[in-house]
Amino acid sequence: MRPYFFGIVLTASLGGILRMLILRSDYRQYPTYPHGYISHLSMGFIAAALGAVAWPALLEAEYVAVTFLAMAAQQFREIRNLERESLASLDLYELVPRGRPYIEGIARTFEARNYIIIASTLVLSAIDLALLRGTSYPLRIGILGAVTVLLYFLINSFPDKRVADIAHVRLGKVHFQGPNVFVDDLHFMNVGLAEAKEVYLEKALGLIIEPKDIDAAATLANPGQRQAIVHLCAKLLGIYKDVDTPEFSPLMRRDIKSGRLGVLIIPGSGDPQALIAAVKRAPVLEGAAAKPSKSYAGRERDDYHGTTG
Amino acid sequence: MITMARLDKLILATVALEEARQYVAAGGSGPVYIARDTEEQQRIAMYLSRITEGMVHDLENGILIIVRH
CATH class of the missing domain: 3.30.1360 (Gyrase A; domain 2)
Incomplete structure (x- = not known):
């Protein structure tokens, strides 16, 4: 796996940064406290790492590694449950509750964002492996960084109906x-x-x-x-x-x-x-x-x- | 909060004016308080509402009810 090391670290970090960019306290007024940020960011980094190792694993014919993606999906579904449960219990003490359907929507969004990160890092690492192999480190960082910014705008441009x-x-x-x-x-x-x-x-x-x-x-x-x-x-x-x-x-x-x-x-x-x-x-x-x-x-x-x- | 199809709307208490006494029959939930005038009725209803965290509704026949929503 040595030849892939830099690529994996780079794409995983960029995926983590992307997760950080799309995690903000917005109209949902959530998460508004540091621990919420930390748990979502760490899950985001795990998702990014998974996406980053997928292609190299395939190239090395480590097909078992790919099944880890399925396991990860299971994990992220668990996030949705956790998110739902914690928000629902907080909701009992809101002056004006969010209501279960809204909580469901938030939980689903958090789950989906992890899949978005996996998909994004898959794209990043594919670009890295297909086009940038053998080029200098600064060039790879520059190009993949630019692609990350592009992905960020792409994710943000998805119409959120108001x-x-x-x-x-x-x-x-x-x-x-x-x-x-x-x-x-x-x-x-x-x-x-x-x-x-x-x-x-x-x-x-x-x-x-x-x-x-x-x-x-x-x-x-x-x-x-x-x-x-x-x-x-x-x-x-x-x-x-x-x-x-x-x-x-x-x-x-x-x-x-x-x-x-x-x-x-x-x-x-x-x-x-x-x-x-x-x-x-x-x-x-x-x-x-x-x-x-x-x-x-x-x-x-x-x-x-x-x-x- | 809008809740769906649950039996959680309970009449916790009834505050009736003296002259509306005959409009409240026995049965149902919650005690019935009799007030001498509208001012006292409003005050009792307000106290009960704050204490029970229930909402006061006016039946417009001299009777106020306190309901838990």
């Missing part, structure tokens, strides 16, 4: 009819405490979300998707709520007739534009995404007027 892609978001008016709170004509809930009503009238913000097509309507109707949206709003804007004031839990309700949705929240910071931005940039959950328009029956519906994307 709510803004599938729906229009606008401000609505929060008002009461008796004890019932509405945003425009959308009913939310019955608020019994006079004190709570006053807070709602003074501080609450309401949004109306209009799905662009039947696919969007089906996706946004998913309660898990809705919980993810309110969780993000509460995380990003702050929330006017404590554990003993459930009446201030942010809500998302659906108009059963039109499929429109409403968001009602008392944010910590009352900036309506920030709230709209938070909702627009909320991710569309993989587990909630539905595409009735892809079926014959879906296209036969009277509310089907083509899709927007």
